[in-house]
Amino acid sequence: xxxxxxxxxxxxxxxxxxxxxxxxxxxxxxxxxxxxxxxxxxxxxxxxxxxxxxxxxxxxxxxxxxxxxxxxxxxxxxxxxxxxxxxxxxxxxxxxxxxxxxxxxxxxxxxxxxxxxxxxxxxxxxxxxxxxxxxxxxxxxxxxxxxxxxxxxxxxxxxxxxxxxxxxxxxxxxxxxxxxxxxxxxxxxxxxxxxxxxxxxxxxxxxxxx
Numbered sequence: 001x002x003x004x005x006x007x008x009x010x011x012x013x014x015x016x017x018x019x020x021x022x023x024x025x026x027x028x029x030x031x032x033x034x035x036x037x038x039x040x041x042x043x044x045x046x047x048x049x050x051x052x053x054x055x056x057x058x059x060x061x062x063x064x065x066x067x068x069x070x071x072x073x074x075x076x077x078x079x080x081x082x083x084x085x086x087x088x089x090x091x092x093x094x095x096x097x098x099x100x101x102x103x104x105x106x107x108x109x110x111x112x113x114x115x116x117x118x119x120x121x122x123x124x125x126x127x128x129x130x131x132x133x134x135x136x137x138x139x140x141x142x143x144x145x146x147x148x149x150x151x152x153x154x155x156x157x158x159x160x161x162x163x164x165x166x167x168x169x170x171x172x173x174x175x176x177x178x179x180x181x182x183x184x185x186x187x188x189x190x191x192x193x194x195x196x197x198x199x200x201x202x203x204x205x206x207x208x209x210x
Contacts, residue, residue, distance in 0.1 A: 004069035011068060018068055021076045028080050037088030046085030047093030053078030111147035111155060119143040 003011035011017040038046060057075045065071050086094030096102070105112075119139045124131050131139070 001069045004066045008066070018072070021068070021072060024076050024080055028083060032084075032087055038085060040089040040091055043085040043088050043091040044093065046081045047091050050078040050081030050083075050085060051093060053081070108144065108147045108151045111150045112144050115147045115150070116140060116143040119146075 003014070003017050037043075054075050057071075057078065061067070061071060082093060082097070085091060086097065097106075119142055120131075120136060123135070123139055
């Protein structure tokens with residue numbers, strides 16, 4: 001919350017300021033092992049509340065919303081409520097979100113999350129102005145097409161690779177440590193760049209005229 005107000009760019013991209021969002025998902029994944037699943041009535045209530053919160057965030061958040069900060073907590077808890085609500089008996093929302101078109105989008109959603117940012121930012125930087133709604137929709141469709149390609153030819157082959165499955169556990173540990181190191185190095189670099197470019201400089205002391 002403090003970083004969102006003092007260093008918004010660093011707060012948005014840093015894994016440290018966004019860790020609690022991943023933490024909620026991790027707690028949810030482990031808690032479902034020993035917590036009882038909600039019944040159909042409670043599941044529908046949680047699904048409705050979660051979807052409502054997500055929609056309200058999508059409609060109400062704008063360029064003036066401090067993000068992540070407190071604001072990121074609302075859609076994260078909304079998503080958690082939807083997941084918990086659909087973890088037990090089949091509900092209206094679990095059936096709607098589990099239909100084939102939604103699964104098709106969901107399987108490609110992480111790749112789309114990774115690809116959408118450059119496809120929205122780079123064209124705007126190239127033309128030197130904000131793009132129209134139609135142009136943004138076009139580039140989002142392009143990003144989704146690229147995400148579908150990477151899902152089919154990068155994600156799935158890597159997930160089902162026999163070479164990776166036969167790799168020893170020590171190699172997985174080394175790769176994980178290297179990735180953690182890269183994340184930490186990127187975060188430190190972003191913080192240093194932000195400090196260099198955004199730290200206010202003291203005004204020079206004018207010389208007294210002779």
